Amino acid sequence: MLLRALCLLLLIVTGNCNFFRDPFPSFIKDLGFDFPLGATPSDDNTPKPKKDKPNFKGRWELFTENSGVSAMHLILLPKINKVLMFDSTIWLKSNIMLPKGEPCRMVDEGQGVIHDCYAHSVLLDIETKELVPLRLNFDTWCSSGALAIDGTLVSTGGFRNGSDTARYLSLGDNSPWREYPGTLANGRWYSTQVTLGDGRFIVFGGRDSPTYEFLPAEGQGNTQPILFPFLVETKDPDENNLYPFVYLSTDGNLFVFANNRSILLDPNTQKTVMEFPVLPGGSRCYPASASSVLLPIVIQPNQEEDKKIQAEVLVCGGAKNDAFFWADRNRPKLFNPANDDCGRIKITESKPEWKIEKMPSPRILGDAIILPTGDVLLLNGAKAGSAGWDDAREPNFTPVMYRTRASENERFRELEPSKIARMYHSTSALLPDGKVMVAGSNTNNGYLFDALFPTELRVEKFSPQYLDPTRSKERVQIVADAMTTQLKYGEKVMIQVRSPQFKLDKTKLQVTMYSPPFTTHGISMNQRLVQLGIVDVKSNVYAGIHNIVATGPPSGNIAPPGYYMLFVNFNGVPSVAVWVQIKQA
Ligand SMILES: *[C@@H]1O[C@H](CO)[C@@H](O)[C@H](O)[C@H]1NC(C)=O
Numbered sequence: 001m002l003l004r005a006l007c008l009l010l011l012i013v014t015g016n017c018n019f020f021r022d023p024f025p026s027f028i029k030d031l032g033f034d035f036p037l038g039a040t041p042s043d044d045n046t047p048k049p050k051k052d053k054p055n056f057k058g059r060w061e062l063f064t065e066n067s068g069v070s071a072m073h074l075i076l077l078p079k080i081n082k083v084l085m086f087d088s089t090i091w092l093k094s095n096i097m098l099p100k101g102e103p104c105r106m107v108d109e110g111q112g113v114i115h116d117c118y119a120h121s122v123l124l125d126i127e128t129k130e131l132v133p134l135r136l137n138f139d140t141w142c143s144s145g146a147l148a149i150d151g152t153l154v155s156t157g158g159f160r161n162g163s164d165t166a167r168y169l170s171l172g173d174n175s176p177w178r179e180y181p182g183t184l185a186n187g188r189w190y191s192t193q194v195t196l197g198d199g200r201f202i203v204f205g206g207r208d209s210p211t212y213e214f215l216p217a218e219g220q221g222n223t224q225p226i227l228f229p230f231l232v233e234t235k236d237p238d239e240n241n242l243y244p245f246v247y248l249s250t251d252g253n254l255f256v257f258a259n260n261r262s263i264l265l266d267p268n269t270q271k272t273v274m275e276f277p278v279l280p281g282g283s284r285c286y287p288a289s290a291s292s293v294l295l296p297i298v299i300q301p302n303q304e305e306d307k308k309i310q311a312e313v314l315v316c317g318g319a320k321n322d323a324f325f326w327a328d329r330n331r332p333k334l335f336n337p338a339n340d341d342c343g344r345i346k347i348t349e350s351k352p353e354w355k356i357e358k359m360p361s362p363r364i365l366g367d368a369i370i371l372p373t374g375d376v377l378l379l380n381g382a383k384a385g386s387a388g389w390d391d392a393r394e395p396n397f398t399p400v401m402y403r404t405r406a407s408e409n410e411r412f413r414e415l416e417p418s419k420i421a422r423m424y425h426s427t428s429a430l431l432p433d434g435k436v437m438v439a440g441s442n443t444n445n446g447y448l449f450d451a452l453f454p455t456e457l458r459v460e461k462f463s464p465q466y467l468d469p470t471r472s473k474e475r476v477q478i479v480a481d482a483m484t485t486q487l488k489y490g491e492k493v494m495i496q497v498r499s500p501q502f503k504l505d506k507t508k509l510q511v512t513m514y515s516p517p518f519t520t521h522g523i524s525m526n527q528r529l530v531q532l533g534i535v536d537v538k539s540n541v542y543a544g545i546h547n548i549v550a551t552g553p554p555s556g557n558i559a560p561p562g563y564y565m566l567f568v569n570f571n572g573v574p575s576v577a578v579w580v581q582i583k584q585a
């Protein structure tokens, strides 16, 4: 109250309130107080009763007008804080040229050699907006990808001579793509890449490839695809089993969802361990393109065994099994309403059942992004039609928050709508500051700017409701220098945070680790949020510092080796993340 009165006085006299802009006398700073990110000190530290319905519904900002390429595939790369976006090479065109001095691609489609001097992949700096074009030779159209333990992006599959290609992009400036055609035993177009607990990759499916295979070491070829009858059985006339949803479960088995069926597959014995009930109500995989996540994996304090850690899957939206036929093949085109339901299932139970929930609006071609808090943001996409060129209508502009832990009828909350249609080939990514980057949308066979839904090169950032400016004082700041960012399985994680709060109540704190997914066509491969078990919090009030001790992932089946963004959430407001790496000791 005193500060506010003083400010009002200053405002009247001087026209501003500088007192508030730097509200801490230096003697307080000398004591070690340091308030994060524009936080103002609270007059008192008694927790205010939480409002049930926050007024702030999120905020959209235009980040850049030109992403250079249409962001069909997108992934946040660890440490360097750049987003990799790539498209396809088929159009011999994008909105950004290859770097000066880089020879053009010579393309011969049987009608003489064409020089393609455009770049089809770029790195976009998430702070400075710097855009760097990168050369790609083999077609990446509808490919798959994942991060290796050292943060290298490993992408597989694609179109034509890209379909059996493995390609690598290491972290670091000016690192070029390394491409190896002929790596995969089968060509894979619309396949899914998954990371196992030991860091190996398996690639599943793809058009006319009802198989899966382990990715060999860089530069080596694979001759052994493994026949996968499940992908034969789930293929229907519209091929609604492409880009299957595949998740590593906490017991080391793979959950594979295709069309409307799902199984648990042991990747080592290659046996089907279990079949789940059919998820009724339509098809969920490409081109019926629902969105799906493996829900947050929760580690208890001092948990040592993997076995008791549950895993749950959520599948939202999608379409009728013949939606693609009506929108793509039939004339006139007919755009069926998309599904407005979600199915949620506990995949580690012995007799699991799908629980059906209704979303506030139907959605196809959307993304499901797990937020640092464990809630799921459903955004992008359309309300009618199918995946495919010009096959969808009625953009769904309104993001929906799925509150994972809320009681069953309280889970969905609509947030601030966007103004940009994000249809087929749109993507998004969670950023270290808790915002979500949104890019892409191209429903056209080429770069077309005068179509019903033009090729979209604008990139936005969405601030979810937890970035409500009035809650900034709840935002803690991780002291990166005071923690080891190299984690080992089965070891405690020590984190130091700064906060203006008097005390950080253990029950209001969460420590979470998020692995950046490879996002394309509404599927986010290897997206995973692991919540650590908080053992202890010790606050040094005078220094404004709080030391958190947490139980980390016991094994790679809980958190596959590699880079994660580590967040500390207080009262549901996430910190800015720190990159950590976990691997075998
Ligand atoms: C890939 O195939 C296209 C034809 O589809 C051809 O023009 C191109 O040269 C090939 N790329 C390489 C690197 O061989």
Ligand SMILES: *[C@@H]1O[C@H](CO)[C@@H](O)[C@H](O)[C@H]1NC(C)=O
Pocket (backbone or CB within 6 Å): 236, 240, 259, 260, 278, 279, 280, 281, 282, 283, 321
């Ligand atoms: C599952 O999908 C198949 C193929 O589209 C369809 O024939 C079948 O009726 C669906 N089953 C249910 C229970 O919806």
